[in-house]
Amino acid sequence: MADAGRDIEALIEMMARLPGLGPRSARRAVLHLIKKRAVLLMPLADRMHAVAASVRECTVCGNIGTGDICDICADARRTTGEICVVEDVADLWAMERGQAFKGRYHVLGGTLSALESVGPEELRIPQLIARVRDEAIGEIILALNATVDGQTTAHYIADELEGTGVRVTSLAQGVPIGGELDYLDDGTISAALKARKGL
Amino acid sequence: MADAGRDIEALIEMMARLPGLGPRSARRAVLHLIKKRAVLLMPLADRMHAVAASVRECTVCGNIGTGDICDICADARRTTGEICVVEDVADLWAMERGQAFKGRYHVLGGTLSALESVGPEELRIPQLIARVRDEAIGEIILALNATVDGQTTAHYIADELEGTGVRVTSLAQGVPIGGELDYLDDGTISAALKARKGL
Known part of the structure; x- marks a missing residue:
């Protein structure tokens, strides 16, 4: 060439x-x-x-935007008191496409990983703890990927927040909408069975 | 978003x-x-x-480059007297990766197409005819795609060049290197059979 x-x-x-x-x-x-x-x-x-x-990172939540504070953090119509924790800006966008969450976010910037030596300080976890303390947060929703690293990170955050009185939840696991049982892995099916609910 | x-x-x-x-x-x-x-x-x-x-189009062959004449047309080590006709710059690059052709190129910029009303004037075909006349070309190698439009264009060019004395050839059709007969279409197999050669 x-x-x-x-x-x-x-x-x-x-x-x-x-x-x-x-x-x-x-x-x-x-x-x-x-x-x-x-x-x-x-x-x-x-x-x-x-x-x-x-473009720059929001100083509050780590989302990307064009100011020091991103559009979501600056949006007064967003519910306060709830923070949805995601690994990545891409996950935040995915949540926003779902249009189901009306609160604010916190972007970790990755997951804890012993292999890649990513510790809590690399991940904006201290900032999350500070927000829970300063912003009168009632619930932290962990929307982390259902991978080993994602779940390790979720447990670490839950442990760190113990005793602060904040409610820590995570996304439900189960059969995706439109999903066919035959194509789902065993883990998903057993999680969906455990979390079954009355019609 | x-x-x-x-x-x-x-x-x-x-x-x-x-x-x-x-x-x-x-x-x-x-x-x-x-x-x-x-x-x-x-x-x-x-x-x-x-x-x-x-970036600009070579005024001689239609290849892209950074001057009025592209690097291939300007390269004195290239054989003269042979022009390889391709549909597109991407095809020229593919030929160059093969490193088998040492002559110069002519990029048509597409194929004749009645449906999309692409005629010879849209395709740099008159320039090709002029080059055959002016550059003492001995052989035109048509490296057009083996599609209906590609082959229509090849036949049109061959007809246009009839009587000029130039030899018009086209790429051989047959089994691709590494190809398995079971996965080849009937047309390719019959073309390869027709063009069979002694070992």
């Missing part, structure tokens, strides 16, 4: 490092962008610059 | 329109970029600007 110019090669390599893209799809994407230079490539580059310049 | 700021939303929408990315993978890619703002997002935006500013 020496013919394509060093800039193009470098652009393809950078795109290929994005999650969900490989070398082949990065090539296709870059060619597509180059073909529509004026309507796609330039505006995309401009938009990236704008985002890179304006 | 109103929380994420309009710039971020717009960036996700733009990324989602790239081939190979959908809304979900665009969100992941943008979050990844934002997390590594300094080392990924800014350099990527810079690189896109650089490419958008520098």
